[in-house]
Amino acid sequence: MKAKNCLIFGGSGQIGSFLIRKLTKNNLRVTVVTRNIHQKGLKIKTQANAGYIDVVEANIFEKEKIEKLFSNADYCINLIGILYEKKKGNTFKNIHTVLPTLLSKLCKKYDLENFIHVSALGVNEALDSKYAISKLEGEKHILDNFPKTVILRPSVVFSNSDNFSTLFMTLLSRLPVFPLYYSGTTKFMPIHCSDLTDIIFNILRKGTDTQIIECVGPEKLSLKEILEILLKLINKKRFLIPFPLILAKFSAKFFQLLPKPLLTEDQLRLLKYDNVPSGKYKTNSDVGLPSKLYFEDEVKKYSHMWRDGGQFSTEKYDLKDKYKD
Numbered sequence: 001m002k003a004k005n006c007l008i009f010g011g012s013g014q015i016g017s018f019l020i021r022k023l024t025k026n027n028l029r030v031t032v033v034t035r036n037i038h039q040k041g042l043k044i045k046t047q048a049n050a051g052y053i054d055v056v057e058a059n060i061f062e063k064e065k066i067e068k069l070f071s072n073a074d075y076c077i078n079l080i081g082i083l084y085e086k087k088k089g090n091t092f093k094n095i096h097t098v099l100p101t102l103l104s105k106l107c108k109k110y111d112l113e114n115f116i117h118v119s120a121l122g123v124n125e126a127l128d129s130k131y132a133i134s135k136l137e138g139e140k141h142i143l144d145n146f147p148k149t150v151i152l153r154p155s156v157v158f159s160n161s162d163n164f165s166t167l168f169m170t171l172l173s174r175l176p177v178f179p180l181y182y183s184g185t186t187k188f189m190p191i192h193c194s195d196l197t198d199i200i201f202n203i204l205r206k207g208t209d210t211q212i213i214e215c216v217g218p219e220k221l222s223l224k225e226i227l228e229i230l231l232k233l234i235n236k237k238r239f240l241i242p243f244p245l246i247l248a249k250f251s252a253k254f255f256q257l258l259p260k261p262l263l264t265e266d267q268l269r270l271l272k273y274d275n276v277p278s279g280k281y282k283t284n285s286d287v288g289l290p291s292k293l294y295f296e297d298e299v300k301k302y303s304h305m306w307r308d309g310g311q312f313s314t315e316k317y318d319l320k321d322k323y324k325d
């Protein structure tokens with residue numbers, strides 16, 4: 001039987017790399033679209049065996065080029081997303097609303113079997129955030145255009161190549177004190193990247209009647225608890241200090257000027273809301289796809305790189321017992 005072809009947008013990122021490996025190992029073909037094949041081509045191609053993957057360069061404004069790709073696709077998966085707005089064109093509206101709307105129209109035109117769109121948890125609640133508003137608007141247009149869509153709304157996604165646990169461990173290992181926005185009480189349900197890509201794969205394989213699924217990990221942790229786990233794993237002691245909101249806003253104003261902002265005013269507004277299921281939609285457990293991987297157990301596997309001793313600080317290098325005498 002001919003392998004089905006998945007057209008993936010945003011496949012060079014964290015979730016994309018895990019997803020390409022998962023799908024191609026299970027005999028699906030992928031066509032991955034990137035803005036810069038010279039920069040990202042090697043990373044993307046090495047996620048799959050030859051013959052299972054094609055990489056195409058296109059940006060979101062090249063409609064004809066994008067449209068051509070749909071004629072060979074069975075499924076489309078959209079993983080494109082940004083955390084902050086930058087140059088002209090890279091706006092939340094363009095990336096989270098205009099592009100997904102176009103993709104859903106093309107899914108309809110070429111009668112694809114399924115469109116999986118990765119949005120974010122909490123977009124219904126955080127209505128003072130431009131990020132959330134743009135994601136929510138995108139979701140509405142997609143569902144209007146192409147009802148065979150499944151929208152996944154993950155809580156924070158972690159893995160050894162994330163921009164969350166690894167960034168926090170870098171900051172915690174370098175800073176003597178660490179600010180706690182909103183006193184660190186905001187709750188998250190971190191989901192491991194491979195649990196999320198298992199969900200995507202299962203939806204493609206078995207289908208689902210549910211259009212919006214909130215995807216969460218197996219435990220609820222506050223920001224302070226997450227930081228404490230990371231400090232324990234990297235074997236460091238740091239002061240976690242509640243930060244007054246006025247100072248937080250001021251620092252965000254400054255940070256968002258950096259080329260890769262550590263925090264923006266919009267992200268600060270998002271942080272106010274717990275990142276947990278709304279109760280209005282089914283979760284991944286409700287649709288029979290529960291997450292299996294726990295935050296501390298998984299981060300432990302790569303946290304040694306942030307400990308003193310780096311690669312030699314893993315348990316396998318603990319030679320004290322071996323060379324006792």
Ligand SMILES: NC(=O)c1ccc[n+]([C@@H]2O[C@H](COP(=O)([O-])OP(=O)(O)OC[C@H]3O[C@@H](n4cnc5c(N)ncnc54)[C@H](OP(=O)(O)O)[C@@H]3O)[C@@H](O)[C@H]2O)c1
Pocket residue numbers: 009010011012013014015016033034035036040059060078079080081082090095118119120121153154155156157158164
């Ligand atoms: N990671 C999380 O914790 C998390 C949580 C909730 C929701 N999500 C959502 O899940 C999706 C994937 O997340 P991720 O962590 O894999 O993201 P990521 O690592 O940042 O990758 C995002 C991808 O989007 C593409 N991209 C970025 N800016 C673009 C632009 N201006 N035009 C076209 N493509 C652009 C990039 O592809 P190229 O550079 O190759 O073009 C990149 O591979 C996003 O929609 C994100 O909002 C993520």
